[in-house]
Amino acid sequence: MPELPEVEVVRRGLDAHVTGRTITAVEVLNLRAVRRHEPGPADFAGRLAGRSVVAASRRGKYLWLELDGAEAIIAHLGMSGQMLVQPEGVADEKHLRVRVRFADGGPELRFVDQRTFGGLALADMVEAAGAAVPAPVAHIARDPMDPAFDPDAAVTALRRKRTGVKRALLDQTLVSGVGNIYADESLWRTKLHWARPTEKLTRAQAGELLSAATEVMTEALAAGGTSFDALYVNVNGQSGYFERSLAVYGQEGKPCRRCGAEIRRDPFMNRSSYSCPRCQPMPRNPHV
DNA sequence: CCTAACTCCTGCATGC
DNA sequence: TGCATGCAGGAGTTAG
Numbered sequence: 001m002p003e004l005p006e007v008e009v010v011r012r013g014l015d016a017h018v019t020g021r022t023i024t025a026v027e028v029l030n031l032r033a034v035r036r037h038e039p040g041p042a043d044f045a046g047r048l049a050g051r052s053v054v055a056a057s058r059r060g061k062y063l064w065l066e067l068d069g070a071e072a073i074i075a076h077l078g079m080s081g082q083m084l085v086q087p088e089g090v091a092d093e094k095h096l097r098v099r100v101r102f103a104d105g106g107p108e109l110r111f112v113d114q115r116t117f118g119g120l121a122l123a124d125m126v127e128a129a130g131a132a133v134p135a136p137v138a139h140i141a142r143d144p145m146d147p148a149f150d151p152d153a154a155v156t157a158l159r160r161k162r163t164g165v166k167r168a169l170l171d172q173t174l175v176s177g178v179g180n181i182y183a184d185e186s187l188w189r190t191k192l193h194w195a196r197p198t199e200k201l202t203r204a205q206a207g208e209l210l211s212a213a214t215e216v217m218t219e220a221l222a223a224g225g226t227s228f229d230a231l232y233v234n235v236n237g238q239s240g241y242f243e244r245s246l247a248v249y250g251q252e253g254k255p256c257r258r259c260g261a262e263i264r265r266d267p268f269m270n271r272s273s274y275s276c277p278r279c280q281p282m283p284r285n286p287h288v
Numbered sequence: 289c290c291t292a293a294c295t296c297c298t299g300c301a302t303g304c
Numbered sequence: 305t306g307c308a309t310g311c312a313g314g315a316g317t318t319a320g
Contacts, residue, residue: 001313032297036316061314079313080298095298115297117314163291172315180313270293271313 002077003061004143004177005220005242010083011063014109015056017085018065022052022103033097033111036074036136037121044122048073048100060143060176064134070125072134078117084110143177144214145221155206159198164287166194166273169209178213181249182220184274186213188248194266194273195286219245248274 002010026048028034028041037044048067055066064072075083084093085107098111098120111120123134131148133140141157142149157174158165168174169183178186187194189212192205201209223242243250247257251274252265261278268288 003314035296076314078297078315113297114299115312117297161291167292170314269313271311 001079001179001181002081003179003182003217004145005182005217007058007061007063007077007177008145008221009224010077011056011058013085014063014065014083017107018053018102018109019056020053021106023048023050023100024103025049025101027099027101028097029092029099030097030116032116033113033119034121036119044120047122059133059137059146060140060172061179062134062137062140062176064123064137066125072123072125074121074123074134074136075111076118078113078115078119080115081111081113081118084112086110140172141174141176144175144210144217145177151207151210154210155203158206158210159201159203161198163198164194165192165196165198165201165209166268167287168198169213175210175213177217180271180273181246182213182216184249185216185247188274188276188280189216191279193280193282193286194268194275195288196283197285197287200283200285248276250274 026045028045031041034041034044051067051069051071053065054068057064057066057072062074062076064074066072075081077083087107088101088105093110093112095112095114096110097113097116100109102108111118121136123136125132126135126138128138141154154175158168161168161171161174166183166187169178169186170180184194186209190205190209192209220242223245248263251263254263255261256263256276256279259276259278261276263274264277266273266275
């Protein structure tokens with residue numbers, strides 16, 4: 001599932017293959033893919049023709065192609081979204097949702113998404129907390145890879161939230177970029193149970209958790225991202241290799257690599273949390 | 289204002 | 305074999 005490292009891999013691919021090019025035509029093959037673009041698919045396609053891409057940017061799991069004229073194509077990959085750069089004429093992917101053609105006649109950009117949780121939209125660039133971002137991203141906190149990321153402010157935000165630590169870590173308005181996989185990995189590295197109430201966290205513990213998240217995502221990025229069941233691929237259609245390095249996520253029943261206890265899976269927010277029962281003991285007052 | 293549940297979607301694995 | 309169910313889950317929306 002695309003979290004920060006996977007989205008960053010895609011951003012780099014887009015920067016290399018799309019930045020500097022001029023759009024000639026956009027084809028929306030699935031309405032749901034542009035549902036966040038309020039004026040509708042015709043408006044989306046019509047307003048993109050003739051525009052130039054000046055940069056590929058990212059905050060957390062959001063990425064966007066900045067255009068001339070203070071607008072951007074904002075993209076969220078959801079669970080299964082892919083940005084593919086394909087030569088014209090290559091057979092359409094089964095779940096091709098949007099096609100973008102360019103004036104140079106080179107490879108086209110394809111948004112492919114099986115589960116359709118992702119989508120594209122055209123948005124205005126706005127000023128938010130000293131940064132220029134598309135309007136729909138204004139409420140998203142800076143991620144740990146952002147040069148302007150403020151760890152102390154993030155620690156304060158996490159501890160102010162009255163909930164379990166994993167819920168807080170997944171809240172993109174506090175710290176962005178972390179999803180279910182890297183949340184579990186970060187908690188394991190910090191030896192914290194996912195249901196630990198945030199108000200019981202010391203500043204030091206919250207800081208260690210953020211450091212662990214930064215560390216694990218940095219390692220994943222170096223490996224090209226994490227991938228399962230071939231749903232996530234980078235801009236050229238290649239999967240990452242970080243899944244081999246996961247300590248707890250998806251490892252139910254396997255021995256903890258630190259203590260040997262069997263990794264457990266708990267239901268959490270209609271999904272799963274993986275943890276080591278010995279390294280990450282359940283708190284006395286779990287916040288489920 | 290705050291937190292948590294709900295909802296969207298497709299494909300694969302599992303069970304009866 | 306076929307059908308129902310569960311699971312993967314990010315984030316906007318709604319409810320309390």
